[in-house]
Amino acid sequence: MRILVVGDGKVGHTLAENLTAEGHDVVMIDRDDETLQHCEDTLDVMCVRGNGANAKTLIEADVATADIVISATTSDETNMLCCLIAKRLGAKYTIARIRDPEYNESLTLLQRELGIDLTINPERATAMEISRLLRFPFASNIEPFAKGHVEMVEFRAQEKDKIVGWPLRQLASHLPGIPRVLYAAVEREGAVYIPNGDFIIRPGDRVHVAGEMVTITEYFRFLGRNSIRIKKVLLLGGGRISYYLAKMIVPMGIYVSLIEIDPEKAADLSEMLPNVDVILGDGTDQELLEQEGLQEFDAFVALCDRDEENLMTGLYAARQGVPKVIVKNTRVAYEDILSDLGLDSMVSPRAITCNSILRYVRARANGDGASVERLYRLMDGKAEALEFIARDSDPYIGIPLKDLHVRRNTLVAVIVRGSKVIVPFGNDHIEDGDHVVIMACESGISNLNEVIRR
Numbered sequence: 497m498r499i500l501v502v503g504d505g506k507v508g509h510t511l512a513e514n515l516t517a518e519g520h521d522v523v524m525i526d527r528d529d530e531t532l533q534h535c536e537d538t539l540d541v542m543c544v545r546g547n548g549a550n551a552k553t554l555i556e557a558d559v560a561t562a563d564i565v566i567s568a569t570t571s572d573e574t575n576m577l578c579c580l581i582a583k584r585l586g587a588k589y590t591i592a593r594i595r596d597p598e599y600n601e602s603l604t605l606l607q608r609e610l611g612i613d614l615t616i617n618p619e620r621a622t623a624m625e626i627s628r629l630l631r632f633p634f635a636s637n638i639e640p641f642a643k644g645h646v647e648m649v650e651f652r653a654q655e656k657d658k659i660v661g662w663p664l665r666q667l668a669s670h671l672p673g674i675p676r677v678l679y680a681a682v683e684r685e686g687a688v689y690i691p692n693g694d695f696i697i698r699p700g701d702r703v704h705v706a707g708e709m710v711t712i713t714e715y716f717r718f719l720g721r722n723s724i725r726i727k728k729v730l731l732l733g734g735g736r737i738s739y740y741l742a743k744m745i746v747p748m749g750i751y752v753s754l755i756e757i758d759p760e761k762a763a764d765l766s767e768m769l770p771n772v773d774v775i776l777g778d779g780t781d782q783e784l785l786e787q788e789g790l791q792e793f794d795a796f797v798a799l800c801d802r803d804e805e806n807l808m809t810g811l812y813a814a815r816q817g818v819p820k821v822i823v824k825n826t827r828v829a830y831e832d833i834l835s836d837l838g839l840d841s842m843v844s845p846r847a848i849t850c851n852s853i854l855r856y857v858r859a860r861a862n863g864d865g866a867s868v869e870r871l872y873r874l875m876d877g878k879a880e881a882l883e884f885i886a887r888d889s890d891p892y893i894g895i896p897l898k899d900l901h902v903r904r905n906t907l908v909a910v911i912v913r914g915s916k917v918i919v920p921f922g923n924d925h926i927e928d929g930d931h932v933v934i935m936a937c938e939s940g941i942s943n944l945n946e947v948i949r950r
Contacts, residue, residue: 502548
């Protein structure tokens with residue numbers, strides 16, 4: 497597909513990198529010569545200098561032949577205007593990054609009137625992910641599928657866990673009553689495995705299990721992992737993520753304190769969030785954290801603009817015994833090191849944004865067959881979990897999985913039929929309209945027919 501990316505910032509550059517890796521023809525538009533030169537030197541893309549909201553610039557980039565235009569500049573208004581002009585000039589689909597909470601209430605109207613096919617709000621999506629982590633404090637990551645019927649939960653195996661040291665096929669007999677979940681993927685010492693029945697989980701493994709919400713909850717109760725309940729949360733940084741997150745978790749009965757260093761921003765937040773205790777001060781100051789009773793909180797969430805501040809305060813909170821610590825971090829290369837130091841839960845608005853857009857692109861790139869509904873990159877991008885909706889015309893419909901050929905290094909993880917969640921075995925089959933979750937140790941899959949065939 498021919499894709500125009502407007503705005504060569506962190507999100508735009510990461511998108512261009514991923515899109516070119518999947519074989520798309522990418523054109524990058526930005527005003528800055530130095531930024532474009534770096535992009536040209538590091539990526540196989542065509543660069544056009546100019547304002548993406550200017551018709552002349554879009555025409556120079558041949559927008560009329562574009563399959564998708566993605567506007568990811570720092571200005572919401574520029575992104576919306578760019579999509580409007582691009583659509584009028586012939587682009588098939590448009591995607592806009594819109595971050596301001598003031599636009600959140602009228603997003604549906606804006607999309608319809610401006611011809612925007614997809615809007616992405618990185619901060620709100622990040623807040624939603626954090627709220628899920630607060631529900632399962634023992635988890636490093638949680639991904640929902642099939643409209644919330646299925647959840648995939650990542651956790652680090654410990655020596656005391658009952659599942660450690662036994663082949664997966666023997667767990668049911670060794671542990672009577674253990675809820676049936678799917679062991680979807682395991683990362684060990686940097687390598688990713690899609691486990692079979694002979695696989696043995698070891699302490700330190702990052703394990704992904706999938707199942708329906710109730711079963712997943714019962715599974716972790718069986719392991720003794722659900723003893724922590726989040727009642728008090730301390731947020732560091734008064735940005736948009738903190739605003740969205742507070743709006744989500746306060747109605748759940750969670751007490752929230754928020755530390756913000758900027759007086760004007762703190763005053764605004766105090767007015768917008770009347771049920772939140774807003775504290776004016778430097779949240780990286782250990783004396784202030786101790787004064788506010790850091791050790792009494794069930795969770796600490798570091799959401800400052802600088803990764804370094806988030807990581808250092810997060811490590812301090814973990815050392816002080818706070819049960820759940822979540823930090824915003826864009827440095828993927830540091831994740832394993834930080835995990836070893838006690839920071840298992842890290843969120844990246846950039847990664848969340850890119851995954852959402854890549855899912856949409858793959859769906860549009862697929863002309864025939866079931867296309868990608870949801871896409872999550874797991875284990876630093878070494879594996880992907882993808883959700884498809886099966887169609888009646890697909891050739892695998894109604895045939896037992898044992899009689900089908902499943903692509904190497906992939907796994908049919910879960911089938912959701914209506915409200916029924918199926919962890920499939922060889923005699924199970926796929927029907928029209930089923931939500932099918934696939935695990936893959938590769939990227940670029942956009943069609944369920946690429947995974948399963950007769």
